[in-house]
Structures are given as structure tokens and as C-alpha cells.
Amino acid sequence: MRATLRWAHADFRAHRGEALFVVLASAGIIASLLLAGALFSYAANPWQRIFNQSQGAHIWLHTRAGADMDALSGVDGVAALSGPFRTAATTVESGGARAAVTLRATAVAPPETGRPLVTAGSWPAPPDGDGRAGSVMLESSVARALWAEPGDTVRVTGPDGAPRELRVSGTAEAAEPRYRPGGAPGIGWVLPGTLDEIADGDTGQSVGLRLEDPGDTDFIVQRAVTLLGADRVAQVTKWQQARAEAGGDDRLLGQVFAVFGLGALLAAALAASGAIAARVRGQLRDIAVLKAIGFTPGQVARGFLVQHLAFALLGVALGTAAIALLGARIPGRIGDAAAMWQDLPGHAALMIGIPCGAVLLIAAATGLSAWRAGRVPPVPVARAALPSAAPMTALGRRALGMRVPPALVLGWRAAFPRRLRTLVPVARLALPLALITVALVALSTLDQFRSRPALMGLPAALTVRAEQSAGPSDGELEKTLATVPGIAAVHPGAEMAALVPGQTGTITLRGLGTARHPYPSAVVEGRVAAGPDEAVAGQGLLDLLGVQVGDWVRMTVEGRPQILHLVGRTIEPESGGRVITTTIDALRERDPRLRPDFHALVLREGADPRAVSGTIAAAADGRLEIRETPNPADRLQPARAVIAALVAVLALIGLTELLTLISTGVRDRGRDLLALKAIGLTPRQIGAMIVTAAGLTALVSAVVGTTVGALSGSWLVDAQGASSGIGAGIAQLPSLPVLSAVVVVAVLGAVTAAALPATRAARRRLADSLSETL
Numbered sequence: 001m002r003a004t005l006r007w008a009h010a011d012f013r014a015h016r017g018e019a020l021f022v023v024l025a026s027a028g029i030i031a032s033l034l035l036a037g038a039l040f041s042y043a044a045n046p047w048q049r050i051f052n053q054s055q056g057a058h059i060w061l062h063t064r065a066g067a068d069m070d071a072l073s074g075v076d077g078v079a080a081l082s083g084p085f086r087t088a089a090t091t092v093e094s095g096g097a098r099a100a101v102t103l104r105a106t107a108v109a110p111p112e113t114g115r116p117l118v119t120a121g122s123w124p125a126p127p128d129g130d131g132r133a134g135s136v137m138l139e140s141s142v143a144r145a146l147w148a149e150p151g152d153t154v155r156v157t158g159p160d161g162a163p164r165e166l167r168v169s170g171t172a173e174a175a176e177p178r179y180r181p182g183g184a185p186g187i188g189w190v191l192p193g194t195l196d197e198i199a200d201g202d203t204g205q206s207v208g209l210r211l212e213d214p215g216d217t218d219f220i221v222q223r224a225v226t227l228l229g230a231d232r233v234a235q236v237t238k239w240q241q242a243r244a245e246a247g248g249d250d251r252l253l254g255q256v257f258a259v260f261g262l263g264a265l266l267a268a269a270l271a272a273s274g275a276i277a278a279r280v281r282g283q284l285r286d287i288a289v290l291k292a293i294g295f296t297p298g299q300v301a302r303g304f305l306v307q308h309l310a311f312a313l314l315g316v317a318l319g320t321a322a323i324a325l326l327g328a329r330i331p332g333r334i335g336d337a338a339a340m341w342q343d344l345p346g347h348a349a350l351m352i353g354i355p356c357g358a359v360l361l362i363a364a365a366t367g368l369s370a371w372r373a374g375r376v377p378p379v380p381v382a383r384a385a386l387p388s389a390a391p392m393t394a395l396g397r398r399a400l401g402m403r404v405p406p407a408l409v410l411g412w413r414a415a416f417p418r419r420l421r422t423l424v425p426v427a428r429l430a431l432p433l434a435l436i437t438v439a440l441v442a443l444s445t446l447d448q449f450r451s452r453p454a455l456m457g458l459p460a461a462l463t464v465r466a467e468q469s470a471g472p473s474d475g476e477l478e479k480t481l482a483t484v485p486g487i488a489a490v491h492p493g494a495e496m497a498a499l500v501p502g503q504t505g506t507i508t509l510r511g512l513g514t515a516r517h518p519y520p521s522a523v524v525e526g527r528v529a530a531g532p533d534e535a536v537a538g539q540g541l542l543d544l545l546g547v548q549v550g551d552w553v554r555m556t557v558e559g560r561p562q563i564l565h566l567v568g569r570t571i572e573p574e575s576g577g578r579v580i581t582t583t584i585d586a587l588r589e590r591d592p593r594l595r596p597d598f599h600a601l602v603l604r605e606g607a608d609p610r611a612v613s614g615t616i617a618a619a620a621d622g623r624l625e626i627r628e629t630p631n632p633a634d635r636l637q638p639a640r641a642v643i644a645a646l647v648a649v650l651a652l653i654g655l656t657e658l659l660t661l662i663s664t665g666v667r668d669r670g671r672d673l674l675a676l677k678a679i680g681l682t683p684r685q686i687g688a689m690i691v692t693a694a695g696l697t698a699l700v701s702a703v704v705g706t707t708v709g710a711l712s713g714s715w716l717v718d719a720q721g722a723s724s725g726i727g728a729g730i731a732q733l734p735s736l737p738v739l740s741a742v743v744v745v746a747v748l749g750a751v752t753a754a755a756l757p758a759t760r761a762a763r764r765r766l767a768d769s770l771s772e773t774l
Contacts, residue, residue, distance in 0.1 A: 023311050023314050023315040023318070024315065026311065026312050026314075026315025026316060026319065026358075026362065027315040027316070027318040027319035027322065028319065028652060028656055029315075029319070029358070029653060029656060030315065030316050030318075030319030030320060030323075030354070030355055030358055031319040031320075031322055031323050033354050033358065034319065034320065034323040034327070034350070034351070034354055034355075035323065035327065035330075035337075035338065035649055036646060036649050037341070037350045037354055038323075038327065038337040038338045038341040047175060047242060047243050048243070050117060050173050050174070050175045051175035051239070053117055054114065054115045054116065054117050054173075054174065054175055055080075055112060055113050055114065055115055055210065056113075056114055056174075056175035056176075056208075056210070056239070057082045057113060057114040057175075057208025057209055057210050057239075058209060058210055058211045058214050058217055058220075058238065058239045059208065059209040059211070059217060059220060059221060059224070059236065059237070059238055059239070060114075060176060060206060060207070060208050060209075060236070060237040061206065061207050061208075061209070061224060061225075061228070061233060061235075061236055062087070062204060062205070062206050062233070062234050062235040062236070062237070063204060063205045063206075063207075063228060063232050063233050063234060064204055064205070064232050064234060065203055065204055065205060068228065069081075069083070069084035069205060069207045069228075070084075071227055071228075072207060072209060072224055072227065072228075075209075075220065075223055075224060075227065077211055077212050077213060077216050077219070077220050078209050078210070078211060078212070078220065079210050079211060079212045080112070080113040080210045081113065081207060081208065081209060081210075082111050082113040082114030082115075082207065082208030082209075082210065083104075083111070083114070083205075083206060083207040083208055084205045084206065084207040085104040085105055085106060085205065085206050085207070086104070086105040086192070086195060086203045086204070086205060087102050087103060087104050087105070087203055087204045087205060087206050088102070088103050088158060088159065088195055088198060088199035088203045088204070089102055089159065089185065089204075090102070090103055090156050090157060090158050090159075090188075090198060090199070091156070091157045092138075092142070092146060092154050092155070092156050092157075092186075092188070093146075093154065093155045093156075093157070094146040094147060094148045094152060094153075094154040094155070097145060097146045097147055097613060097625075097626050097627060097628065098146075098625050098626075099142050099145050099146055099179060099185075099186055100185035100186065101138070101142055101156075101179075101185055101186045101187065101188045102185045102186070102187055102188070102206075103136070103156075103188045103189070103190050103194075103195055103198065103199075104187065104188070104189050104190070104195075104206060105190060105191065105192040105194075105195040105203075106124070106189045106190070106191070106192075107191075107192075108123075108124075108125070108126065108191065109123075110123055113208060113210050114174075114175075114208040114210070116137070116139070116172035116173065116174045116189060117172055117173045117174070118137070118170050118171075118172045119140060119170075119171050119172060119173055120149070120150050120170055120171045121137070121149075121150030121151075121168070121169050121170020121171060122137075122150075122169055122170050123137060123169065123170065123189075124136060124137050124169045124170075124189060124190055124191050124194075125169065126191060126193070134164075134166050134167070134190065134191065134193070134194035134197065135166060135167045135168070135169035135190070135191075135194070136154070136156070136166040136167070136168060136169065136188045136189065136190045136194070137168070137169050137170045137171065137172055137188065137189045137190075138168060138170075138171055138172075138186065138187075138188050139171070139172060139173070139174055139176075139178070139179065139186050139187040139188065140171050140172065140173050141178035141179040141180075141186060142179040142186025142187065142188070143168070143171040144628075145179060145186070145627070145628070147609075147610045147613065147628065148168050148171075149168065149171075150168055150169060150170050150171065151167070151168065152167070152168045153165050153166070153167055153168070154166055154168060156198060158198040158199045159199050160199070164197065164198055166190070166194065172189070174187060175239070175242060176237065176242050177237060177241060177242045178242075204234065209224065214239065217238055217239065217240070221236055221238065266431065287300055297375065300370070301367075301370040301371055302370070303370075304366065304369065304370035305363075305366055305367060305370045308362070308366040308369075308370075309359075309362075309363060309366060312358075312359055312362040312363070312366070313359065316355045316358060316359055319355075320351065320355050323338060324351070327339070327341075425661045425697060425701075426697065426700055426701045426704060427701075427704075428657055428661075429654065429657050429658060429661060429697065429698065429701035429705070430701040430702070430704040430705035430708065431705070432650045432651070432653050432654035432657065432705070433654060433701060433702050433705025433706060433709065433742065433746060434704075434705040434706070434708045434709035434712065435650050435709065436647050436650050436651065436654075436705075436709065436742060437705060437706045437708075437709025437710055437713055437734070437739070437742060438709045438712060438713035438716060439643045439646055439647050439650070439713075440647075440709075440713070440734045440738060440739075440742070441709070441710065441713030441714060441716075441717055441731060441732070441733060441734060442643055442713065442717060443643055443644070443734075444732040444733060444734045444735075444738075445717050445730060445731055445732045447732070448730070448732040449631055450631070453629075453631060454520065454522065454602075455522055455571075456522060456571055456573065456730060457521070457522040457570060457571035457572055457573050457726070457727075458522075458573065458629055458631060459519070459520045459521070459522070459600075459602050460491065460519075460600035460601055460602050460629055461601065461602070461603045461607075461609045461612075461628065461629055462600075462601040462603070462609055462612065462613060462616075462626060462627065462628060462629065463493075463598045463599065463600055463601070463626070463627050463629060464477070464481070464598060464599045464601060464616065464624050464625070464626055465597065465598045465599075465624065465625040465626075465627075466623065466624055466625075477599065477620075477624075478490060478599075480616075480619050480620055481599065481601065481616065483619060484612060484615050484616055484619060485615070486603055486604050486607035486608075486611070486612040486615070487601050487602070487603060487604070487607075487612065488602045488603060488604045488607075489517065489520075489601075489602040490599050490600075490601055490602075491512050491513040491514075491517065491519045491599065491600045491601075491602070492512075492513070492514070492584050492596035492598075492599055493510065493511060493512040493513075493519075493584065493596055493597065493598050493599065493600050494510070494511045494584055494587060494594060494595075494596055494597045494598075495508060495509070495510045495511075495597060495598075496508075496509050496557060496558070497509070497557075498555040498556060498557045498562065498580075499555060499556040499557075500544065500545060500555060501545070501554055501555070507541055507544065507555065507575075507578045507579065507580060508574075508575050508578060508579045508580070509555065509557055509562065509580055509582075509587075510579055510580070510581045510582075511581075511582055511583060511584035511585075511586065511587040511594075512581055512582075512583070512584065512600060513583055513584065514583055514584060514585050515530060515531070515532075515583050515585045518530050518583060519581070519583075519600065520602065521536055521568070521570045521581060522570050522571040523536060523568040523569070523570050524569060524570065524571060524727065524728070524729035525549055525568060525569040525729075526549040526550075526566075526567050526568030526569055527567055527568050528567075528568060529567055529568065529581065529582055529583060530583075531567075532585075532586065532589070533563065533564055533565050533582075533586055533589075534564070534565050534567045534582065534583075534586070535553075535564040535565065535566055535567070535580050535581060535582035535586070536566065536567065536568040536569065536570045536580070536581050536582075537553075537566055537568075537569060537570070537572075537579065537580040537581070538569070538570060538571075538572025538575075538577030538578065538579045538580075538725060538726070538727055539569060539572070539577045539721075539722050539725055539726065539727035539728065540572065540575070540576045540577025540578040540579070540724075540725025540726075540727075541572075541577060541578045541579060541580055542566075542569065543577075543725070544578055547566065548566075549566050549567065549568060549569055550566065550567075551565075551566055552564070552565050552566070553565075553566055553580065555580075557590065558591075560590055560591075562587075562590055564580065564582055564586070566580075569727060570727070571721075571726060571727050571729055571730055572725070572726060572727060573630075573631075573726050574630070575725075576724070576725035577724070577725025577726055577727055578725060584596065609628055613626045613628075654746075655749065655753065658694075658698065658749065658750055658753055659753055661694075661697065662690075662694050662750075662753060662754050662757050663757060687755075687759055690754055690757065691751055691754045691755060693754075694750045694751065694753070694754035695747050695750050695751045695754070697750065698746045698747050698749070698750030698751075699743065699746075699747050701746070702742060702743040702746035702747065703743060705746075706739050706742055706743060710733050710734075710739065713731070713733075714731040714733060715731075717730060717731035718730065718731045
């Protein structure tokens with residue numbers, strides 16, 4: 001063992017440059033994987049991120065006026081209180097949209113506990129005395145529902161029924177249940193004076209409790225309700241409820257990023273093992289000498305294993321320390337993710353698990369390379385006695401005869417010799433490029449939801465509902481909508497819950513459009529429902545009932561049977577795809593007195609939904625409730641920046657692989673380079689040959705990687721859509737210029753990275769030493 005350690009030390013001193021490259025490559029790969037983990041945690045768990053940043057409350061108690069909130073601070077297990085805040089239930093209107101909002105009276109400065117995170121605009125400020133309306137800050141989900149932005153004016157109706165105008169000072173995120181139409185109200189923050197004007201004396205109270213141990217939530221709720229009095233507590237909201245409402249988005253993002261994470265880990269493992277294997281191949285002469293002086297195969301293998309494990313541990317330690325100490329200082333979204341990652345669940349597990357897993361992978365790769373090193377024969381074989389490459393092909397000789405530049409011909413021959421191992425470097429370099437293309441497919445699909453929502457199951461941008469008491473009749477409503485510019489079609493609709501066969505669950509039965517004017521559903525299999533008793537369904541419903549297009553489905557609606565013929569499958573973003581859609585005429589056959597619950601509005605190309613909504617509200621004199629159709633892209637918006645940052649991480653892994661391939665190729669062709677110089681090639685031609693070989697390898701790898709990435713990315717996105725209930729058929733390939741840009745950037749990167757090694761190789765002395773022939 002002592003001899004093995006002494007040889008490992010001597011080898012390190014003799015090859016410090018190669019050792020430094022292995023250490024830095026390992027450190028860069030570990031840093032890339034840790035940044036990828038930080039990005040995944042940052043995007044796939046938005047609720048936890050907001051909760052940690054805002055020092056969120058685990059429990060929110062909403063009580064009637066008069067409850068003694070200060071007594072809650074003495075409850076054991078309560079670390080801090082947020083509030084109490086006086087509250088009032090209001091209705092907020094903007095641009096024809098309407099939402100129930102609970103206003104909270106807050107101080108001029110945000111609270112320390114349960115602090116809303118301002119995403120746009122500013123915290124409400126006191127009026128300047130110039131007669132300007134008071135201000136309100138809206139929670140982000142209710143602001144989106146109202147199309148409200150900082151600087152807009154909204155109309156707020158308090159308990160007394162009198163409308164007042166408030167200016168939107170900003171929007172914020174809070175770790176509380178988000179606003180959903182027909183569900184929980186949204187949240188708005190105003191100053192105490194503004195709340196007094198809206199609801200003087202008719203207010204409740206809300207207080208947030210941040211606990212020392214989140215596991216004591218139920219026990220603390222019982223104690224708090226007992227202390228305040230059950231008759232005074234109107235509602236209790238727990239942190240598990242808020243997290244569960246965001247759980248669907250977390251799961252979807254988590255599944256998407258898990259695929260990227262596994263791919264990045266595989267690419268990193270191949271890059272690290274490639275760097276180690278290249279170093280072992282470069283020391284075949286030294287290994288043969290060791291065998292000749294008496295080293296056993298086991299000693300050689302142990303020497304390499306110990307040496308490279310030490311390099312790997314050093315590189316892993318450097319990469320981990322760099323991210324832990326400097327990760328938060330990286331500019332942009334990556335730095336934000338690294339800073340917040342330390343407070344998110346699973347941080348310690350990933351900080352330990354990723355380096356340990358990488359060390360195990362590197363150890364496995366090193367063990368294989370060390371085993372091969374132990375099999376090197378003790379008698380060195382002269383390289384000059386063995387052909388280093390395949391003979392020049394007839395096509396190559398013809399190309400030289402046609403005065404094609406020698407650098408191009410020899411570069412092609414060096415990049416693609418007629419050997420099976422030519423596929424290995426191409427495949428290893430194509431893997432990160434394929435993952436980058438998969439990421440671009442995901443981004444293109446998100447853009448498709450925004451730019452062409454009709455193809456993604458969202459043809460109607462707005463829905464209009466008439467008030468039950470003072471609203472217009474169906475005929476009056478349709479006449480009003482017909483006068484509004486920007487509306488291409490109006491489709492009456494009704495929606496209700498239906499029991500599945502066996503009455504083990506419920507689905508959504510929707511009637512949209514008529515037989516004469518069917519609703520333009522995004523049908524990806526079959527056809528549009530137009531005839532009697534015909535319907536289309538989402539993938540979630542097909543999976544739930546175990547049926548397929550062409551089957552008949554029986555369900556129970558309000559105690560009456562409804563039998564429909566499935567003639568198509570649609571892309572259905574709502575309700576997990578458990579939606580069956582037919583015409584409203586088919587529903588009227590079961591219930592002739594059925595009236596439309598809403599009207600779905602399909603807008604003309606280029607029409608602004610917000611402007612159309614304002615026009616409708618003005619034409620209907622505020623008697624309509626107008627809502628924007630929810631878009632799944634809104635929930636996945638955080639993924640855009642994270643996927644872009646992931647592309648940079650994969651590019652770093654690909655650069656490491658590229659540098660390894662270039663250095664290995666230059667070293668393996670050292671004798672050929674000297675021979676080419678001896679027969680008259682200039683240093684510039686030799687350098688051009690090396691650069692051409694690297695560029696051609698990158699070109700083929702980029703073409704293969706983008707092709708495989710486009711195919712696999714489409715399959716992965718469609719598979720994810722099918723598993724989430726939306727349905728397959730949503731994948732959108734990047735445009736041809738984008739894919740071409742990936743190929744061009746990869747080739748330019750390879751050419752740039754090969755420039756320095758090519759210059760150094762071209763300046764070597766004209767000699768054929770023993771080190772170049774063995």
C-alpha cells in the first residue's frame with residue numbers, strides 16, 4: 001500500500017495540469033447539479049418559498065368584532081402574532097370583472113410576521129390631502145382575476161352597499177389560500193382610515209399565529225378557539241389548506257423538473273467519467289512501466305482508484321462549498337433560488353445527497369477505468385506499429401485531388417474515423433444538447449398556451465354571467481354582446497355536476513354551444529360533437545371511466561339519467577380533464593326549462609380581453625359578471641425563468657464534456673500531428689484541422705441531440721399532459737430558427753474551445769519521441 005501511495009503522489013506531481021482539470025471538472029459538475037437542485041426547489045414549491053420569505057403564519061383566525069386577540073400571544077407554542085387586523089367583506093369591480101375581497105386594515109409599514117411580498121407597485125400610502133382616492137394593495141390571484149395593475153382604479157362596495165373608488169397601489173403574494181371564483185374571497189390591504197370609510201363599525205378581525213412547531217397546529221387551534229370563544233370565531237384557515245391548494249401546481253412542476261434532474265445527473269456522470277477515463281488512457285505508458293517493475297494489477301487499480309477518489313472528493317468539496325458560500329451572490333434568478341433554497345424543505349438532504357451520489361457515480365466510473373488500467377500489459381506496445389486511424393478513404397483521396405482544403409478533409413477524417421468508438425463522443429456530447437432541446441420544447445409549449453390558447457383547449461377568452469335578480473334576459477344579453485366589437489362568437493353554456501356509473505364519484509357535465517353553432521373545442525382525436533347525444537371528453541374523464549372515443553357513457557344528473565356518445569377527445573385544462581362537453585341542446589332534451597348559466601365569448605384575432613371586458617361592462621351598465629378564462633400557463637409562469645437557467649446549467653455540463661473530448665483527441669493524435677507537420681503542413685493548417693474536427697463533432701452531436709431532444713421532448717410533454725388529465729397533443733416544437741440557433745451555438749462553442757489547444761498543438765517541435773510512440 002505504501003508503494004501505491006508513493007506512486008500516486010509522484011504521478012500527481014508529474015501531471016498536475018491533468019489533475020487540476022479533473023478536480024475543476026468535478027467541482028463544476030457538482031456546482032451545476034446543486035444549482036439545478038436549487039432551481040427545482042425554488043420553482044416546484046412556490047408556496048413554501050413564499051411562506052419562508054414572508055415569515056408566514058401557520059394559522060389564521062377570522063373572528064367577529066370584540067374578540068380579545070391579545071390573549072393569543074400567551075398561548076404556549078405561539079412564536080409570534082400577525083395582527084390583529086380589522087377586516088371588512090367587500091366586492092371589488094374592475095373592467096367588468098368582479099370578485100369578493102376581504103380588506104384588512106394594516107399599518108403604514110408591513111408586519112414582520114405574515115408579511116405580504118410585494119411583487120409590483122408599493123405598499124399602501126396615506127393620501128396626500130389632494131383629494132386623491134385611497135389606495136389598496138391586492139393579492140396577486142385576485143388582481144389577475146380583476147385585471148388590476150398598480151395605478152388602476154377599482155370600485156369597492158362595502159357592507160353598506162355604497163361604491164367607492166380606490167387606487168391599486170400594488171400587488172403582493174401571501175402564503176394563504178388563493179382567490180378562486182365562487183370559493184374563498186381574495187385579500188386586500190388598506191390603511192385604517194380607508195377601511196373606516198368603507199365599513200365604519202361593521203368589521204371583523206383576523207389574526208395570524210406563527211407556531212414554534214407546525215405539528216402542533218390542530219392543538220393550538222383548539223386552544224385558541226376555546227380561549228376566544230367558539231361563538232366569536234367565524235373561520236379558521238390552516239397552513240396545510242393553503243399548501244394543498246397549491247399542491248397541484250407543485251406536483252406538475254415537480255414531475256417536469258424531475259425528468260430534467262435525472263437527465264442532468266446522467267449527463268454530469270458521463271462528463272465526469274469521461275474526464276477520468278481520458279486521464280487513464282493518457283497514462284498507458286506509465287502503467288506499462290509500473291507493471292514492468294513489479295506492480296501487480298491490484299496495486300495499479302488501487303492506485304488509480306485512490307488517486308481519482310481523492311480528486312473527486314476535493315472537487316465535490318470545492319463545488320459544494322462554492323454554492324453554499326457564493327451561490328446567493330450569483331446575479332439573476334439563479335442567485336435568488338440559491339439564497340432561498342437554504343430555507344426550503346429538503347435543502348439538507350439535497351446538499352448531502354447530490355454530492356454523495358456524484359461521488360458514488362465517479363467511484364463507479366473510476367473503478368471501471370482502474371480495472372482497465374490493471375489489464376494493461378507490462379510490455380509497452382509502440383504506437384508506430386499500430387495504425388492510429390483507418391486508412392484514407394477513396395472519397396477523401398478524391399477530395400484532396402479536387403483541391404479541397406486539407407484541413408477540412410483531415411479534420412473530417414480525425415472527427416469520424418471508421419471505428420465504433422466514434423459514436424461514443426458524439427452520444428456523450430449529444431446528451432446535454434438533447435436535454436436543452438427538451439427544455440426548449442417545454443418553453444414552446446408554455447408560449448403556445450399564451451399565443452394560441454384556442455389550440456390548447458381555451459378558445460373562449462371571457463365568460464359572462466348575468467346577475468340573477470337584475471340581470472338581462474338571454475335575448476337581451478345576446479343583443480348586447482352582438483354590439484360589442486372584438487367578439488367573434490357567443491356560445492351559451494351550462495355546467496353541472498354528474499355522478500359516474502356506480503355513483504362513486506362526480507364529473508363535470510358541460511353544455512356549450514348549439515347544434516347549429518357548435519363550440520370550437522380543441523379536438524385532438526375524433527371529431528366535434530354536433531349531432532344529438534354526442535359529446536367530447538377530456539383525457540381525465542376517459543381514464544376515470546376506462547372508456548375511449550366511440551363508447552357510450554351513462555351518468556346521473558340531478559337524479560335523471562343522461563346517456564351520451566363520445567365522438568372525440570379534447571384538450572381539457574380544467575378540473576383535471578374530468579369534463580364531458582356536449583351541446584346545450586342535448587341538455588335541454590333532458591330538461592327543457594334549462595337556461596344558460598353563462599356565455600362563453602370567443603374574441604377576434606388580436607382583440608384585447610381587458611378592453612372587450614370594459615366595453616361589455618359599460619354596455620350592460622354593470623349588470624354582468626365578466627371573468628377571464630383561467631390559463632394553466634399562469635400557474636407555470638415560475639417555470640419559465642427556471643427552465644432558462646437550467647439550459648445554462650446543461651450548457652456548462654456540455655462545455656465540460658467538450659473540453660474533455662478536445663483534449664483527448666489532441667493527445668491521441670499527437671503522433672499524427674507530428675507526421676503531418678513533417679510532410680509539409682503548416683502550423684496554421686494543423687490548427688485548422690483540429691478546430692475543424694471539433695466543429696464537425698459538435699455539428700453532428702448538435703444535429704443528433706436536437707433531433708432526439710425534439711422527439712423525446714414532445715413525448716415527455718404529451719405524457720405529462722396525459723397523466724395530468726389535460727390530454728396528449730399539447731406539445732409544441734420550437735421553431736426551426738430556434739433549433740438552428742442551438743446547433744450554431746454548439747458549433748461556435750466547440751470552435752472557440754478548440755482554438756487554444758489547436759494553437760498549442762501546432763507549435764509542438766518536430767520530433768518523434770518515445771512518449772509519442774508508446
